[in-house]
Amino acid sequence: MSMDKIVEVNMGDFNCxxxxxxxxxxxxxxxHTTGLWFPGDLGADASICGMAATNASGSNSARYGTMAQNxxxxxxxxxxxxxxxxxxxxxxxxxxxxGYNLTKxxxxxxxxxxxxxxxxxxxxxxxxxxxxxVCPFRTVDKAIEAVVATxxxxxxxxxxxxxxxATVAACNRYSKLTLVESPTLFLEFHGNSEAExxxxxxxxxxxxxxxxxxxxxxxxxxxxxxKIWSSLHSVYYAILSEKNNVKGFTIHFSLPTSALAKxxxxxxxxxxxxxxxxxxxxxxGDGSFHCIFLVxxxxxxxxxxxRELSDRIVKRTLASGGSCxxxxxxxxxxxxxxxxxxxxxxxxxxxxxxxALDPKGIxxxxxxxxxx
Amino acid sequence: MSMDKIVEVNMGDFNCxxxxxxxxxxxxxxxHTTGLWFPGDLGADASICGMAATNASGSNSARYGTMAQNxxxxxxxxxxxxxxxxxxxxxxxxxxxxGYNLTKxxxxxxxxxxxxxxxxxxxxxxxxxxxxxVCPFRTVDKAIEAVVATxxxxxxxxxxxxxxxATVAACNRYSKLTLVESPTLFLEFHGNSEAExxxxxxxxxxxxxxxxxxxxxxxxxxxxxxKIWSSLHSVYYAILSEKNNVKGFTIHFSLPTSALAKxxxxxxxxxxxxxxxxxxxxxxGDGSFHCIFLVxxxxxxxxxxxRELSDRIVKRTLASGGSCxxxxxxxxxxxxxxxxxxxxxxxxxxxxxxxALDPKGIxxxxxxxxxx
Numbered sequence: 109m110s111m112d113k114i115v116e117v118n119m120g121d122f123n124c125x126x127x128x129x130x131x132x133x134x135x136x137x138x139x140h141t142t143g144l145w146f147p148g149d150l151g152a153d154a155s156i157c158g159m160a161a162t163n164a165s166g167s168n169s170a171r172y173g174t175m176a177q178n179x180x181x182x183x184x185x186x187x188x189x190x191x192x193x194x195x196x197x198x199x200x201x202x203x204x205x206x207g208y209n210l211t212k213x214x215x216x217x218x219x220x221x222x223x224x225x226x227x228x229x230x231x232x233x234x235x236x237x238x239x240x241x242v243c244p245f246r247t248v249d250k251a252i253e254a255v256v257a258t259x260x261x262x263x264x265x266x267x268x269x270x271x272x273x274a275t276v277a278a279c280n281r282y283s284k285l286t287l288v289e290s291p292t293l294f295l296e297f298h299g300n301s302e303a304e305x306x307x308x309x310x311x312x313x314x315x316x317x318x319x320x321x322x323x324x325x326x327x328x329x330x331x332x333x334x335k336i337w338s339s340l341h342s343v344y345y346a347i348l349s350e351k352n353n354v355k356g357f358t359i360h361f362s363l364p365t366s367a368l369a370k371x372x373x374x375x376x377x378x379x380x381x382x383x384x385x386x387x388x389x390x391x392x393g394d395g396s397f398h399c400i401f402l403v404x405x406x407x408x409x410x411x412x413x414x415r416e417l418s419d420r421i422v423k424r425t426l427a428s429g430g431s432c433x434x435x436x437x438x439x440x441x442x443x444x445x446x447x448x449x450x451x452x453x454x455x456x457x458x459x460x461x462x463x464a465l466d467p468k469g470i471x472x473x474x475x476x477x478x479x480x
Numbered sequence: 481m482s483m484d485k486i487v488e489v490n491m492g493d494f495n496c497x498x499x500x501x502x503x504x505x506x507x508x509x510x511x512h513t514t515g516l517w518f519p520g521d522l523g524a525d526a527s528i529c530g531m532a533a534t535n536a537s538g539s540n541s542a543r544y545g546t547m548a549q550n551x552x553x554x555x556x557x558x559x560x561x562x563x564x565x566x567x568x569x570x571x572x573x574x575x576x577x578x579g580y581n582l583t584k585x586x587x588x589x590x591x592x593x594x595x596x597x598x599x600x601x602x603x604x605x606x607x608x609x610x611x612x613x614v615c616p617f618r619t620v621d622k623a624i625e626a627v628v629a630t631x632x633x634x635x636x637x638x639x640x641x642x643x644x645x646a647t648v649a650a651c652n653r654y655s656k657l658t659l660v661e662s663p664t665l666f667l668e669f670h671g672n673s674e675a676e677x678x679x680x681x682x683x684x685x686x687x688x689x690x691x692x693x694x695x696x697x698x699x700x701x702x703x704x705x706x707k708i709w710s711s712l713h714s715v716y717y718a719i720l721s722e723k724n725n726v727k728g729f730t731i732h733f734s735l736p737t738s739a740l741a742k743x744x745x746x747x748x749x750x751x752x753x754x755x756x757x758x759x760x761x762x763x764x765g766d767g768s769f770h771c772i773f774l775v776x777x778x779x780x781x782x783x784x785x786x787r788e789l790s791d792r793i794v795k796r797t798l799a800s801g802g803s804c805x806x807x808x809x810x811x812x813x814x815x816x817x818x819x820x821x822x823x824x825x826x827x828x829x830x831x832x833x834x835x836a837l838d839p840k841g842i843x844x845x846x847x848x849x850x851x852x
Contacts, residue, residue, distance in 0.1 A: 120738030366492030
């Protein structure tokens with residue numbers, strides 16, 4: 109049994125239920141003629157159940173939220189073999205306040221509380237109008253300040269993605285683009301009409317101009333838009349192809365809006381001073397960043413340096429009120445920060461929940477906690 | 481110590497932290513000059529920590545979500561006396577995927593897992609333009625069909641509230657209005673510009689007209705808008721004043737969009753056939769309904785009848801994929817439906833979590849579960 113069925117699409121309620129083998133691209137191909145759409149848009153064509161287990165977000169989360177907002181119900185096999193529906197079998201009300209919110213507890217729990225065997229997600233009306241723009245900036249600071257000002261004006265932008273100059277250069281080479289090689293924001297606007305999108309866009313153009321944004325390049329043709337996003341989806345491979353005999357070492361983090369500009373510019377400075385090749389990219393519309401370092405993992409000095417650099421970046425993030433991971437779960441190498449982020453009482457509470465639901469410790473053990 | 485402090489307002493991050501004594505009206509008065517705003521808008525001037533404990537939603541939830549979406553962090557005193565921050569002390573990233581989502585687990589847990597002593601909530605930019613409209617319909621069915629069509633077009637309406645004819649009549653008498661006494665929808669549109677609001681409104685006018693909506697009455701003046709919403713906030717008292725020597729008996733429920741029209745019209749029919757005075761009102765933009773019955777609670781026959789009627793309505797809701805409560809928690813009289821809604825395995829999982837966090841059973845015992 110391959111467990112790759114789209115179990116149900118409820119057109120009138122804007123939701124559907126899928127098995128673990130269904131990826132976001134497969135689902136969206138299936139929905140193509142319906143006018144509906146699932147906005148979870150990761151670089152990789154990930155499984156929707158996996159995205160639920162790791163609380164993935166992707167580049168549309170600025171407008172449409174992360175998996176935490178979009179998962180409505182989960183079918184889970186618990187450690188004792190019982191099958192549970194986190195919101196009740198076949199339930200899909202727009203809201204409920206009856207019991208504990210088990211759905212949100214299981215989203216992002218990485219299989220440590222149970223195995224997700226079906227996920228019900230919200231769908232959205234496919235936007236009637238979609239516009240894409242690329243805007244380079246002279247400095248990282250100015251680009252991030254423009255993002256902060258845009259977020260503070262509550263413009264409902266679908267995507268705001270940031271690439272630093274090194275990453276834009278890597279994308280130019282890898283994806284055969286001709287972008288200006290400076291810190292750049294990539295935007296996507298969604299709306300029900302040309303007028304609605306134009307209004308959002310003109311407000312953002314004004315904000316960007318007042319933050320020293322350079323020319324605003326519009327991509328209206330669907331194939332041009334596809335080329336831009338497909339090059340951003342390949343950004344990890346573009347960076348990897350910048351050097352021979354290296355591996356990628358990635359860290360994720362997220363920040364409060366007001367701390368973004370300072371943290372990002374200090375992080376860029378740290379990377380430059382370390383001498384390690386590091387690219388900084390981000391789903392910045394949601395305050396989240398990824399650093400991708402290129403390292404020779406046989407070189408012990410380089411590995412030590414990268415661990416120290418990553419440690420400094422995560423500690424600065426935590427000191428600014430941020431989170432040590434923005435999506436895909438904490439990852440084994442960052443489990444040690446869990447207590448820094450949540451405090452001892454909260455981590456002990458999480459462990460108490462884990463023990464209550466998995467007393468034998470058989471569900472993805474050692475994935476989240478460094479203690480029992 | 482009265483615990484009524486607004487602990488912190490983070491203007492740049494659009495959030496604030498409050499103690500249990502702070503109500504949504506107090507907070508919004510405090511924010512008045514900032515351009516920011518907390519959208520939780522209940523009829524009662526409720527405490528924000530209480531709204532978090534009961535997962536309240538209110539009339540703006542169609543656009544701005546319920547407390548489950550708007551709470552960012554909670555300070556909680558656990559059963560062992562430890563103080564916990566569900567998202568970590570002083571944390572306010574836009575997202576995190578590090579540990580279990582304790583914040584969402586505690587929202588709606590009604591004090592059964594711990595006592596909330598501070599709540600951090602999202603704030604929003606106060607809408608630049610706000611328009612209110614009232615539209616009567618000939619039948620309940622047509623009004624609800626108009627709502628379903630509007631939801632399916634993804635118009636970002638702030639409020640869509642439904643009152644049936646009996647309730648409109650009660651409001652006319654109680655709040656001295658002159659509304660047409662038929663099933664009516666009350667709408668509020670928010671936007672950054674007149675053009676944005678006009679575009680939303682014209683789409684909705686078209687949808688309503690094609691569902692036999694009658695004249696669309698606009699309220700542009702703030703004092704007119706205030707009068708409408710304040711009469712809706714008093715709806716419980718308006719209904720209560722319809723008869724002497726009676727008490728109000730209220731049930732809440734919520735439905736998937738596609739099941740709304742049928743469930744509401746069957747519920748209205750049930751009430752009419754019972755001979756009991758019952759009014760049907762709803763935050764219908766979010767699929768949720770309240771039935772308010774007027775009963776003489778010294779009359780045992782009437783009390784039996786009302787319990788049977790309420791049972792029939794809840795069972796129909798659950799059979800349509802809905803929830804037995806849309807906000808404010810399940811309530812002691814509806815605890816018996818928890819297992820119908822979630823299934824035995826999910827309820828046992830909730831109880832296991834409760835026991836893990838409150839082994840002595842001292843936190844608001846017997847509030848949620850009918851078994852141990």
